Amino acid sequence: MRRILHLDMDAFFAAVEQKRRPELAGMPVVIGGSGDPGQRGVVSTASYEARKFGIHSAMPLRTAYRLCPDAVFLPVDYEEYSRVSRQVKEVLREFSPVMEDVGIDEAFIDITDVDRTPEEISADIQKKIREQTGLTCSIGIGPNKLLAKIASDMRKPDGITIISADNVEKRIWPLSARKLWGVGPKTEAYLDTLGIKTIGQLAAEPLERLVGLFGESYGTYLFKASRGEDDSPLVTHWAPKSVSRETTFQKDTDTWQEIARNLADLTRDVVNDMRKTGLRSRNVTVKVRFDDFRTQTRATTLPDFTDSLEEIRRAAFQCLGRFELKRKVRLIGVRVGRLESREEEGSS
DNA sequence: TCTGGGGTCCTCTTTCTC
């Protein structure tokens, strides 16, 4: 039986800010966008004090401001959070070389071969992270990634939760189906129309029914996940599949020059990114979101892998030309896909 | 009056090729 540990930093961005500016400790702090709640943007992280006002991630900054005008609003400082994140990951690597990064504030490690109890390992990790960074984290341990991740969410902040394969029914089945990784707002609402609210109710459905409702791949996934089954391995190395940049205009616009200028800037940023990481691309996609929030994409395949700004910009503008820009534009974005690394040229 | 940005993966449809 595997033993997987999932670590989740508590209110990470807000906690980093409160740590480096002690006067913010105990105050409602909201991190997001440019840090100006009058501008367009959403909440990335709210401190626990801010959450008491009903503020949560993905909420528009303006809404957060209405809920708590006294909160401290700060811009996202990825460089600083990345630096702290590296410290946290270094601590984890001391415990196991098999680690999967899940974004900036989460990770899995495989502790199957670590010769200590899960409780000891978890407490030790929490202690070391607190010493190194001054921050708290929550830890979940289970026989697979799915259960470890659900566990880490059960006691927050600064908690440790252990779920074993034989107490899935007791611990997992009463939870909302939304707690399963891969079940978002849409699926939750659909399940609700079927009278399915909990993971246990999902587990009561026959495989054939779930496959009929959700398709082979996702139906099978839900069937297994509701039983706490997950044999997915930890992904320790992976290559990027796409690089993108997008921006939401502060005011919706129908000025072609403004749209074009932004697309040119974003394309330059994407190409710089690609070159820094030694990648070339064969596919360019442009994304437009209109003022009614409808989103469209137009893509084109290039004759060859390239990191030439000229070629990629030409392709992006060719895509832009295929949109009917009848409404005002809210967002413009560009993505390059079908990547290959310059070193392994010709191999894909 | 709202609804970010950077990703992945899946599904369905259209287009290409043999």
Added chain:
DNA sequence: TCTGGAGAAAGAGGACCC
């Protein structure tokens, strides 16, 4: 030369994650 079908590749959209 015309037509059709099968299968692959590309394009588009959408759900989901942090």
